[in-house]
Amino acid sequence: MDTHIKTGGQPVKPYESNRARMLISCPDGPGIVAAVSRFLHEHGANIVQSDQYTMDPEGGMFFMRVEFDLDGLDGRIAALRSDFEAIASQFRMQWNIYQLSRKKKLAIFVSKEDHCLVELLWQWQAGDLDAEISMVVSNHPDMKEYVESFGIPYHHIPVTPETKREAEQKQLEIVGGNVDLIVLARYMQIVSPALIEPYRNRLINIHHSFLPAFVGGKPYAQAYDRGVKIIGATAHYVTEELDGGPIIEQDVQRVSHRDDVNELKRIGRTIERVVLARAVKWHIEDRILVHQNKTVVFN
Amino acid sequence: MDTHIKTGGQPVKPYESNRARMLISCPDGPGIVAAVSRFLHEHGANIVQSDQYTMDPEGGMFFMRVEFDLDGLDGRIAALRSDFEAIASQFRMQWNIYQLSRKKKLAIFVSKEDHCLVELLWQWQAGDLDAEISMVVSNHPDMKEYVESFGIPYHHIPVTPETKREAEQKQLEIVGGNVDLIVLARYMQIVSPALIEPYRNRLINIHHSFLPAFVGGKPYAQAYDRGVKIIGATAHYVTEELDGGPIIEQDVQRVSHRDDVNELKRIGRTIERVVLARAVKWHIEDRILVHQNKTVVFN
Amino acid sequence: MDTHIKTGGQPVKPYESNRARMLISCPDGPGIVAAVSRFLHEHGANIVQSDQYTMDPEGGMFFMRVEFDLDGLDGRIAALRSDFEAIASQFRMQWNIYQLSRKKKLAIFVSKEDHCLVELLWQWQAGDLDAEISMVVSNHPDMKEYVESFGIPYHHIPVTPETKREAEQKQLEIVGGNVDLIVLARYMQIVSPALIEPYRNRLINIHHSFLPAFVGGKPYAQAYDRGVKIIGATAHYVTEELDGGPIIEQDVQRVSHRDDVNELKRIGRTIERVVLARAVKWHIEDRILVHQNKTVVFN
Amino acid sequence: MDTHIKTGGQPVKPYESNRARMLISCPDGPGIVAAVSRFLHEHGANIVQSDQYTMDPEGGMFFMRVEFDLDGLDGRIAALRSDFEAIASQFRMQWNIYQLSRKKKLAIFVSKEDHCLVELLWQWQAGDLDAEISMVVSNHPDMKEYVESFGIPYHHIPVTPETKREAEQKQLEIVGGNVDLIVLARYMQIVSPALIEPYRNRLINIHHSFLPAFVGGKPYAQAYDRGVKIIGATAHYVTEELDGGPIIEQDVQRVSHRDDVNELKRIGRTIERVVLARAVKWHIEDRILVHQNKTVVFN
Helix, strand or coil, X not given: CCCCCCCCCCCCCHHXXXXXXXXXXXXXXXXXXXXXXXXXXXXXXXXXXXXEEECCCCCCEEEEEEEEECCCHHHHHHHHHHHHHHHHHHCCCEEEEEECCCCEEEEEEECCCCHHHHHHHHHHHCCCCCEEEXXXXXXXXXXXXXXXXXXXXXXXXXXXXXXXXXXXXXXXXXXXXXXXXXXECXXXXXXXXXXXXXXXXXXXXXXXXXXXXXXXXXXXXXXXXHCCCEEEEEEEECCCCCCCCCEEEEEEEECCCCCCHHHHHHHHHHHHHHXXXXXHHHHHCCCEEEECCEEEECC | CCCCCCCCCCCCCHHHHHEEEEEEEEECCCCHHHHHHHHHHHCCCEEEEEEEEECCCCCCEEEEEEEEECCCHHXXXXXXXXXXXXXXXXXXXXXXXXECCCCEEEEEEECCCCHHHHHHHHHHHCCCCCEEEEEEEECCCCCHHHHHCCCCCEEECCCCCCCHHHHHHHHHHHHCXXXXXXXXXXXXXXXXHHHHCCCCCCEEEEECCCCCCCCCCCXXXXXXXXXXXXXXXXXXXXCCCCCCCCEEEEEEEECCCCXXXXXXXXXXXXXXXXXXXXXXXXXXXXXXEEECCEEEECC | CCCCCCCCCCCCCHHHHHEEEEEEEEECCCCHHHHHHHHHHHCCCEEEEEEEEECCCCCXXXXXXXXXXXXXXXXXXXXXXXXXXXXXXXXXXXXXXXXXXXXXXXXXEECCXXXXXXXXXXXXXXXXXXXXXXXXXXXXXXXXXXXXXXXXXXXXXXXXXXXHHHHHHHHHHHHCCCCCEEEECCCCCCCCHHHHCCCCCCEEEEECCCCCCCCCCCHHHHHHHHCCCEEEEEEEECCCCCCCCCEEEEEXXXXXXXXXXXXXXXXXXXXXXXXXXXXXXXXXXXXXXXXXXXXXXXX | CCCCCCCCCCCCCHHHHHEEEEEEEEECCCCHHHHHHHHHHHCCCEEEXXXXXXXXXXXXXXXXXXXXXXXXXXXXXXXXXHHHHHHHHHCCXXXXXXXXXXXXXEEEEECCCCHHHHHHHHHHHCCCXXXXXXXXXXXXXXXHHHHHCCCCCEEECCCCCCCHHXXXXXXXXXXXXXXXXXXXXXXXXXXXXXXXXXXXXXXXXEEXXXXXXXXXXXXXXXXXXXXXXXXXXXXXXXXXXXXXXXXXXXXXXECCCCCCHHHHHHHHHHHHHHHHHHHHHHHHCCCEEEECCEEEECC
16 A cells, blocks of 8 residues: 555564453452462563552452563463463452453444544554554445555445444444454444444444533534533443443643634544544553443553 | 731732723624724723624624723723713623722632632732722631631621521622622522622632533532543633533643542642632633623633 | 545635735834724725734834735735835834735645644645645655645655755755745754745744753653653744744643653654644734744734 | 631541551562562551552563551551561562651741742641641741741741851751651752752752753743743752752643733742642652652652
8 A cells, every 4th residue: 555654553563472461350358469460470470560449448349450471471371361260250350361462453433524533544554553453434435545545444334214224234244243442433323232232341432522511412512602611522432321431531622712613623623533542542552441330541 | 917928909000090991792893993992092092902802703793802001091081981982882882991990899708618718818819819809708607717817807697598588688788789799719509699680790600510511519429420531610600590601711630530539629629729710810800701601701 | 636535725715805814013102003903994894803912011012913804805905005004114013914815835844754744734634724735845755655645746855964955955946935834844854044044934843842841852852861741842933043943832741650752752743743733723824923032823 | 726727737547547658669570569469468468559660671670659458557567567678678679668647747948939838738728738747947037927827837047148058057957857858839049968968859849840941040031031832830859950850740831922921920820839739749648759860650
């Protein structure tokens, strides 16, 4: 692909082949950190980075992210996982281990507004999003050539009130079990519960307001009408409740009475781009744990 | 008063005695700026600062703030006002002239939380709020000695469900026509429409959230429950609609999952203090024009 | 050009054909605003937006930006300019009138790092930079195909210590008198005084630090070594003094001990992009006046 | 003391009597986290919060902060410390354990500008600074009554070129070994190396600029002359190099050409207050580790 500057989707770096990240959520109690770190030490792993957080010292939830190196990880990961079961069950943990050599696969959904997609592709190309972009899905054909020029497949699936169910079925088939994360990069259709359920906490949306202010449509017009002095954007995991899922990241910028709705949109586009890219990056780097309707972000 | 550091309520500075500010709102049309500036020039005034804003070039509203010097202002202000009537009526203006030598008189309402009051008094003492503080009104007696140590009268007017009407009557009598601006510095009672009406656009409240998110009570608890990543505060003019009046200023700060409700409150106190003080300062300096439910702030 | 989403370089909008902006700098004195606004009114112009600023009321400098509509502007602009000479000379004004229908012509200089160029092209494409991009000039060939895919000429002028003078000569010839603004979008060569002089206050550079901290090379490494908690970027007009010209815009972002030099660079790239794009936009919209080594930005 | 609102210096809360924090710096290597957490677990301690950071996975420095609960801490802390020696020596650790029940003792140095002192006292009074304020030391008598009204001793030690050495001697005697942290809250004298040495990494200064921009005197005048668009403040540990010590915290605020030096100072005062208070709070909460000339802040 000639017209673009760098090739995204970098190869696995040497140090990555032996590195993994472990995410743990469980009820708090004594000895968790000791048990996990002793387990890793005894299995020959070296902890590179470790973060913990206890929601409430008296009987709350405990969250942990450990990044570690282990020589010959590929050959030993299965045993590591199976050995860990004893600790996990003792502390009633929800847990996962992610190898850095297994790049996450992304599907990006987009409608007509392209700024969030362009930003993700630009960051991916610059090597800042360490993932594979498996496909772009859109209800419009507009971005086809642009996306394909990156060597990324583009699926145009039109959505009309009549074809909505059929379109959703098609989307499900395409993303199937093949992607790890779906990113709604200003995808202006409400996604089907059939997509939300299998991608719970793996389906990120960018909402163009500082949630929970201005839920629903036309948030910049709402913001203008209310006369706010700061506007924002919110990246969140999608749940069945519209704009109600766990918030991952938000950012804002100051505006003034001089900014009309179009100017708010223009300013907002940069906030949206930055906020969504951060949320996607943190998800890719396994920095986010979800508990009930809130996120713990270790960054 | 000995225990405090500086004396607030500075005397009129020499340049202030001949300086005034004019605020104008009117339907937009050709020749307004020319008419106003020619009028001032012909009356011997020198424009020091001038700001205009047109909400929509095609048939919208026009807003103007002019700061000017005029020798012998005190003796000529009456004539200036009466001469301006012709222009004002030609362009259907709402307008006002404020002399800098006439310091605005403030009444500050407060309940138990003292941080906003303390900030206003500290800024006033430091010479940053160029006004008189005529009184502090509270439904609690706690701050009496502290406030009186500044030489400011403190009116303790208890409010209970039974005495609410009577208390409001008392408040009205005390502030009467004697103050120019009422500041609700974390006054935790809903103020009476009888107070709102005469002090329309002269009654500022600080709401401890980024409005319109978290209208109503316990906004920090609401923010914690929603898991927002940024919290804020909003200063607005009070209208009959709860937390719905014209927004003057907002500011925010980043928070994380580590911050519980108490930490949000602690962080929020500093935002509230700063936002309220800015809004009060801008009102005192005649920088705010209100149109429908929005503000134009020339700063 | 097919692979891109929208066509940049929008046509002149209807309202723009009769709109102009006037920038004025002069010693302060009575009657300036009145004279200018009366002049415009008497010539049939309608002031859409007007900003003034006096650096020091007693004998300082006065700055003014007026945006106005005048029917049949194209046919009347010459007379307007010549009529204004009397006022300009009376008040010793430096002044200019810019018609919105005359889009400014930009030359963008870039080296290997592409993020600032990509941002400018993206904003231009999205219609947010209301200018023509006449050419991109680079000391590297890397971006040639990308830039040309937008229909923009790309001039590859290699620079080595031996060919520096010759290369500068070539640059001068190419930009000649043909462009209105040169943007150094991470152009990593020191530009020749022969280019600075004719483009004084029309040559914008983005410096990748919060100036005046970290003047010169490798500012992110400098910032890392100093252990700062906030990094920034600075857009400024280029003068003969390295990184010493009038600052147009700056912005910052919080960092922590966790961010190594590469992470600072990554975070910095987004700040640089946004800051440079804002500065270019403000220049294009005639919002910037320069006095000595400082800018007045009416935004 | 009657005129103030709340009593600062809160008593030890129940949960604090059994809680401690451990700070560790050492060369990185395998097994550190495991060794520390196993040690604590085996001694019956429960880890409440734990943070680690490795400056460079390959042979860099390792930093750790652990907050833990241990029943009967007071009676067991001596044994805990002595038992830990084996681990500490194995990993060549620099380390410390701080009991929350031992409130840190502060000395605040101040000159004429009172805003930072007032903020610290206000936050202390509000219960946000969990420490004892043992004394205020000043080269001016102005704040004596104000400080004493909080029940805090005030030492007026005048400093003139002639008496400088003698004054420093007096300061040393007064703070002696009796305080844990010295805060220079806009103390406008250069402090003696004799004070710096014993209080290395326990002596915090607030510098009224965004360091390393505007080192030395009159930073707001320097900032005004340079025409920066953002100003800031920096809290840092004091070293022998003027304004060159490890940076703890910085913050900034946007300014414009309209802000003269006095306005920059006014805006700056609020930044200074907030930044210094944060740095002091983090030091009190044992969140800061210093390595060479940089800080690791776990917050």
